[in-house]
Amino acid sequence: MSKSRSDAYAASGVDITAGYESVQLMKKYVDKTITDGVLSDVGGFGGLFMPNISGMEEPILVSGTDGVGTKLKLAFISDKHDTIGIDAVAMCVNDIICSGAKPIFFLDYIACGKNFPEKIAEIVKGVSEGCRQSGAALIGGETAEMPGFYPEDEYDLAGFAVGIVDRKKIIDKSSVKDGDIIIALPSSGIHSNGFSLIRKIYGEKLLSDENLRNKLLTPTKIYVKPILSLIENVAVKGIAHITGGGFYENIPRALPKGLSAKISYEDVKKLPIFDEIMSAGEISRHDMFNTFNMGVGMIAIVSREEVDKSLEILKEAGEDAYVLGEVIKSDEGVILC
Missing domain, CATH: 3.30.1330.10 (PurM-like, N-terminal domain)
Structure with missing residues (x-):
């Protein structure tokens, strides 16, 4: 050398x-x-x-x-x-x-x-x-x-x-059916998408506010080990990583044609940072859920009978998982009500 x-x-x-x-x-x-x-x-x-x-x-x-x-x-x-x-x-x-x-x-x-x-x-x-x-x-x-x-x-x-x-x-969503339950795995923050919008909203404040930058720089959560633990013990039917496109783009990727995800807005355990972004940028609810993970970094779809077992397994793996919604017959993809 x-x-x-x-x-x-x-x-x-x-x-x-x-x-x-x-x-x-x-x-x-x-x-x-x-x-x-x-x-x-x-x-x-x-x-x-x-x-x-x-x-x-x-x-x-x-x-x-x-x-x-x-x-x-x-x-x-x-x-x-x-x-x-x-x-x-x-x-x-x-x-x-x-x-x-x-x-x-x-x-x-x-x-x-x-x-x-x-x-x-x-x-x-x-x-x-x-x-x-x-x-x-x-x-x-x-x-x-x-x-x-x-x-x-x-x-x-x-x-x-x-x-x-x-x-x-292989988990290929083919077994997902009407009545199945959607489980949410919380995110650690913004993760790694939507930052062009964030930079537009906060502008020069990002240069002076170190606390804000540190909050936004929180690393993307890695779900490999808890998900592996889940699929080893439960018949997981579908999984979606909530990244760019938020709920509206990613959740339908885990659903067969003719089925949609019905989710109550109040059931989403949103992180405070998303309310801050929504207020600071005057962003509509739809655009927030179509851009950010809103506190949900990944979802898993299981049968109703295996919900309790799934939540317990994820809890043992360190995840504060919860029921986010259910699968219904519809072509709308995501119904957020």
């Missing part, structure tokens, strides 16, 4: 040696995510993983990819970079768990205007924590220094996760 330095490339704004330093600094965080299936080390050209398929008749891989979006702007303003990686992991693993798949590995992509090794390591620290919470191994990634494309102090962060599930255990 001692000969790997280009003065010409450095003069253009790309420091190769900073990339090597970043890898060394992040390695201690990556090591915390290593699981039995990891066959590769950080720094190779590809991440190697051997999944455990014992007991599976037809193992199916399930993948998901996402980024953090404009929530990153708040991280830049606050110069706080050690939690935003949790969001990147959460947005991916929370999606693939909706199929009943257990996340097995994750890879990240960081593009920046200038590679500050300590900052990159802080970002990966958060990614590592997200992987630890979801049981996924961080088996690789990429840091791209792109001067002139991004400002020096800004970056973008995205990634993808891969999970595995036995084909016969």
